[in-house]
Amino acid sequence: MSPNRPLRVAIVGSGPSGIYAADLLSKAEVPASVDVFERLPAPFGLVRYGVAPDHPNIKQIMTTLAGILGRDGIRLLANVDVGTDITLDELRACYDAVVLATGSPHDAPLGIPGENLEGSYGSADFVAWYDGHPDGPRSWPMTAKEVAIVGAGNVALDLARILAKRPEDLAWTDIPDHVLAALQASPLTDIRIFARRGPAEVKFSPLELREIGKVSGVDVVVDDADLQFDEASIAAIESNRQTKQVVETLTSWASREATGAARRIHLHLLQRPVALLDDGAGGVAGIRTERMRLTGDGSVEGTGETREYPVQAVYRAIGYRGVPVEGLPFDDARGVVRNDAGRVVDETGAPVTGVYATGWIKRGPSGLIGHSKKDSQETVDRILEDAPNLIEAKGDLSADGLGPMLDDRGVRVIGWSDWLALDAHERALGEAQGRERVKVVSRFEMTDIALRRA
DSSP states (O other), rough: OOOOSEEEEEEEOOOOHHHHHHHHHHHHHSSSSEEEEESSSOHHHHHHHHHTOOOOOOTHHHHHHHHHHHTTTTEEESOBBBTTTOOOOHHHHOEEEEEEEOOOOEOOOOOOOOSSSBBBEEHHHHHHHHTTTTTTTTTTOOOEEEEEESSHHHHHHHHHHHHHHGGGGGSSOOOOOHHHHHTOOOOOOOOEEEEOOOOOTTOOOOHHHHHHHTTEEEEEOOGGGGGGHHHHHHHHHHHHHHHHHHHHHHHHHTTTTOOOOSSSEEOSSSEEEEEEESSSBBBBEEEEEEEEEEEEOOEEEEEEEEEEEOOOOOEEOOOEEOOOTSSSOOOOTEEOOOTTTEEEOOTSSOEEEEEEEHHHHOOOOOOOTTTTHHHHHHHHHHHHHHHHHHHHHOSSSTTTHHHHHHHHHTTOOHHHHHHHHHHHHHHHHHHHHTTTOOOOOOHHHHHHHHOOOO
């Protein structure tokens, strides 16, 4: 039996997973009205604030996401923090279903001595700085001549590329001017990327890996001794085209002569960081690593052999964790909200009625943007299965009182047309400089421009 009113859904988070969920709900056979809540003044999540500025092709997905957010039946409520401006319980009272799409904003720790020294950073804060995140740092210490990056994925490569590039090679992007100025003053000469596994086990994509070899004024250094393979490695190379391409690229760099470039990116494989070294004043002076060896099945074990490298800053890029949501069960080991295929569940496995999850807060920080569609589809399928019971349980339901509630609390809500005003302003700033856009960084300035008060 069809419901006599639309299913009312609140989605918390306007990154790809949240927007894809809104898209699927708006097209479903069950009529649905969808409100997308975003704590920042601008939508699009990690596409705007996580993709490196020199990757404009990836950022083009914002055009597709914008086409969804601007659709009838979907409402954007940005600059609204669920948890402070409005509680989860208040949302649950106003909607049949609430979907968490809040991502994984915190860096996973290394768990080694010295990790808390000055000069030891998580990648999330650094990315927030160079991407102009309104809640990110406004300045960054760029005094290190030698830097270590711990991680074997594309985030590690992004960090290395941004640190190594000449500012003039980034000036065409939407990178903030204050970031360019800091990069211009950097005395950096050497970047060392440390990966615990071997060349066939790293998680670099072939395209991203090849990119660092094309950075102007940079030599990429690979030690031939790090190119070790076991039975599992050989099988992976033979069966996976991307693995083969990564290994071919690393092998070609190991045999390439250095050009004497002013900056170098060293790729250290089969080395596990075991400690950060103190300079005697509470800062990073170096990194100690343990040599690893392949065990034959694709895993590694320590050899007990250690080595130290002088560095003055260390960036960890080993993954992210979600933030617990007050009142909901959280899987602390995985850093996700407890769920079963998108239905949030308690410790016994029983569903928490009307609460769902999608994206990284659901599955952990894995997969590319394209994986979000399949993930959101699974969650939306669960919502639609539950829809008749959800609507019946809530009966007459209206979120009409939500606006006045937020107004009474002084929340400056940014809707879709308001975002378009901010978007146009940034594009105009960019056009004046021959760039696609210049991001406004200040949250207050963003809000004033969006609400036509600047």
